[in-house]
Amino acid sequence: xxxxxxxxxxxxxxxxxxxxxxxxxxxxxxxxxxxxxxxxxxxxxxxxxxxxxxxxxxxxxxxxxxxxxxxxxxxxxxxxxxxxxxxxxxxxxxxxxxxxxxxxxxxxxxxxxxxxxxxxxxxxxxxxxxxxxxxxxxxxxxxxxxxxxxxxxxxxxxxxxxxxxxxxxxxxxxxxxxxxxxxxxxxxxxxxxxxxxxxxxxxxxxxxxxxxxxxxxxxxxxxxxxxxxxxxxxxxxxxxxxxxxxxxxxxxxxxxxxxxxxxxxxxxxxxxxxxxxxxxxxxxxxxxxxxxxxxxxxxxxxxxxxxxxxxxxxxxxxxxxxxxxxxxxxx
Numbered sequence: 001x002x003x004x005x006x007x008x009x010x011x012x013x014x015x016x017x018x019x020x021x022x023x024x025x026x027x028x029x030x031x032x033x034x035x036x037x038x039x040x041x042x043x044x045x046x047x048x049x050x051x052x053x054x055x056x057x058x059x060x061x062x063x064x065x066x067x068x069x070x071x072x073x074x075x076x077x078x079x080x081x082x083x084x085x086x087x088x089x090x091x092x093x094x095x096x097x098x099x100x101x102x103x104x105x106x107x108x109x110x111x112x113x114x115x116x117x118x119x120x121x122x123x124x125x126x127x128x129x130x131x132x133x134x135x136x137x138x139x140x141x142x143x144x145x146x147x148x149x150x151x152x153x154x155x156x157x158x159x160x161x162x163x164x165x166x167x168x169x170x171x172x173x174x175x176x177x178x179x180x181x182x183x184x185x186x187x188x189x190x191x192x193x194x195x196x197x198x199x200x201x202x203x204x205x206x207x208x209x210x211x212x213x214x215x216x217x218x219x220x221x222x223x224x225x226x227x228x229x230x231x232x233x234x235x236x237x238x239x240x241x242x243x244x245x246x247x248x249x250x251x252x253x254x255x256x257x258x259x260x261x262x263x264x265x266x267x268x269x270x271x272x273x274x275x276x277x278x279x280x281x282x283x284x285x286x287x288x289x290x291x292x293x294x295x296x297x298x299x300x301x302x303x304x305x306x307x308x309x310x311x312x313x314x315x316x317x318x319x320x321x322x323x324x325x326x327x328x329x330x331x
Contacts (some may be wrong), residue, residue, distance in 0.1 A: 024050030028094035034104030038064030050240035079108035131209030200239025
């Protein structure tokens, strides 16, 4: 699906004229591109998402068809610009799908404009500056416009930008963005929208940082007892951030589309955060969490725990205290 098949235009956001495309029909989804990219550069992800939903794809300040204005590039400002564009287009509630820089914008959109975000897909992005590998942090300040000479990002910019000579300004602003420390831990902890965190196993974001992000969003629980959390984590094998060609996260669009489709339609069976402990109201509830296995009772679980402790200490509990066979089968 090309831009010729879409509704395209510009949204006034203060001094910014923000380019947008609308593809498909159905539940709204805002697609947020990465640094140095355009809507076109999102590849098969855009038409794939638009097969069963309405995709609003925007181009951020200074990127591609959206001309630069006299202000820095920040994640917070780009999230505010995106929110203003959605409101102008009368999109009241949307899924947010962001890649790389766009993943950071998606997080800030959920933080700063929670009423606009139904579900959140954060691909190859983190919540803190030190969540990226040290090699990337050391490389960012050394980037110059000359490094892009003849490259696809530069060629794309020259083809689409209203002011092609502004490419060095874009590089300068993105170097500043990528070299500025940030930490959104407390803000991310307050996000209530279900989130899918996706990255490659060899991505710019560290794996342990992605796991920490997942935990901040309510993940990292034992789903067997309390039910699966509303947020999810996916690590794609043999996948980098962008290069070498064929190995970047966006080169896995078939995997991404399948996961996003399942995530966006999934009904959650567990609260975003664990509920405070309380006395069981029914036999199949323990500490406020419903045990989906059915008939295991609280006292049986306590006995099982004591058995484990005693066996570890080299003792064996009396047979009368062992759980019933029915209880063991239920687990």
